[in-house]
Amino acid sequence: MSEGLSADRPAASRHAYVTLVTNADYALGATALARSLRLTGTQADIVVLHTGGVETDRLAPLAGLGCRLVATELLATSDGFNARHAKREIHGKNPFTKGRKPDFHSPLDNFCKLRLWQMTDYETCVFIDADAIVLRTIDRLFAYPEFAAAPNVYESLEDFKRLNSGVFVAKPSLATFEAMMARLDAPDAFWRRTDQTFLETGLPARRRKHGLPSYMNMLQYVWFNLPELWDWKQIGVLHYQYEKPWEQDHPKAERLKPLIDLWQAYLTGDNIPDIAALPGPSPHPRAGSGAA
Template structure:
């Protein structure tokens, strides 16, 4: 199959797949390599026997990827999608953040919107019958292998400010079925004249899969729920904790005081030391954010 100058092929790492299912994440710089390390360790601790695949762009150094190799992840180097110059210009960081500014939180300086579209390379992982994609700024608190049996395309809602957001998906956790036919269709749909994906891959996936299957909010609990909707927070139910906007490895970010328990939890998973009994953690009380 051909798309423009690119032959649509499957992609795989130098190591053989050991499962027909895989958790997949994307690493585009050293910061997200740290995040992926915490994510991979958290998945391993749930007892899952699925593969963990790390898609990474060429700018990530071998030293940054080494902790992921030590956690027995399959590393797959990927290139950016073959998109037009006009598309790339519309979705470059400065242009995108000006045309669709983030008003609810702060994206860190290492956030590069065009990198997000590399996530679609998951559909080229044809070694696998099913994949669960999880953003590298998340950790898995309980085994979620049952999601491998969920339909494509399954994702949780983008709820972090109000219940009115239940109609929008968040692409930080989703269930997909690798397919070169699907990937080719995505490339055809993605880069059209003057198209603008306001929230990059998230907006695109919502449009490409308009009948997406909704996962419970606990499968992708966004960190701002901690102080915006504390009545939704239940440590006994949360399966995936997603650190949207500010990242837990950033020193003293604007929300660090309000999110301190969540930041401390991420560091425990990153180092593998002092991971607490989740059932013993206290749920949040209503608090003001500075």
Template sequence: MIVKTASEGLRPSSPPRARHAFVTLVTNGDYALGARALARSLRLTDTMAEIVVLHTGGVDISALEPLTDFGCRLIETELLPLSDDFNARHARRNVHEKAPFAKGRKPAFHSPLDNFCKLRLWQLTEYDRCVFIDADALVLHNIDKLFRYPEFSAAPNVYESLADFHRLNSGVFVAEPSLSTFERMLVALDAPEAFWPRTDQTFLQQFFPDWHGLPVTMNMLQYVWFNLPALWDWRSIGVLHYQYEKPWEQGHPRAHILHPLIELWHAYFTGENIPDIATLENPARAGTPS
């Protein structure tokens, strides 16, 4: 498919107001909750960038209304124009059967096909540079410096061992919108028999094999808290990413060990009792099991 205009498949609620944008993706009501906490956390950093929320048809408009309190620019997005064969290969059941998540648990609302909508960021050519952040994340201090990083920059997928440094995590990345890049992505994505076991993450690593590394502190995965506590330093963390189990879930399997992180997310979600991040206790000193 040839994308004729930057707006094809996108319906923005308002015109852009800045040259740079933090972009997130909301695919259901659960991630709308996450986006509210993320948007508040970004606003508290006094960022000069716009906050853009891409949202699919699976989200009720009432779930998105609270985001307007944070000045978010809402952009409704269609699923990518991919083949029926591609969609069948990447349905939730097929992805999780062929590439099961062995290290953590993806919640029931996880929809692999929706993840590819992240790639519509490259259609946002009204911005010079974008930083994508998953909606299950918080920004803990100003990270506007990321707009000076090149395309394609991402942090390594480190949460279990240092051997993970060779893989990227697509929960945070820096990109330069371009229709030509987006068109090339669609062709590569929907190649005959192509299968992306970790959806957009696997694809982006192959599409950008020479990706630039961001510090792990710009995408600190929550499992580092108990797997690699020596890496954790609250004062240096720019983005805290709640991979696998989500902080808004009730009583998830690791809620007991991640309790301090879950409490922090709820503080940002409600706007009440948000702590001074520099005063929080690191896991190694708190005696968290490794």
């Protein structure tokens, strides 16, 4: 494989679903994700990029699900870049205001997603964050052009102006990777939302960008903020942004209980329901309806 990557075995397909694991919590998340992908019947490889923050025993369940394990180093970025994107700079100066995230990886880890373009043993990669599950076959994404991602919809229609990098399509190319790195680490470059900001603006012009429907990256807050957009019969990927389904008693656990229960079913493989038959969220009361 390319410099900075080390795989436990050769690729077995032209296509791959790829996720990134940076600590024990995300290894747990990736286990639910990998099982959900297996249940769709996909023949694509399931690849887990993992950093040095993950202990070997935490990767064992992923190996047991047939995942290809690929160790990744952080990108070879400059000291100035690393200082500007340190955790205290990104999260300290730009705290989350819409929801809460547990302690998780350094913002520098996020840029490891860009290593997908180094994985030239694949024709197409579909990246999926480890805090997501796949509810039905999404193999058609391998036919999408790059770069393709869904909007960051979870609160209002204004969200359509930004992408969410929790799911995206990439066509590996070392030339593209080198061009991306040159722009990523340009003098004084600062990417406030890390990989998401970069992927919105930093790809070579001919590579960007094509839209995926929101159903291919359905963010969990849609459940209570925009219930009219929720349709179990269409959702391909359910993404647990902000609070994670493995957290104990997080602030929105009661409101999101149906989604947390679903994630737990995929984690264990027990009592996975018929997705299309699941009840949807309660709609917002209509103005003037008299509802309290």
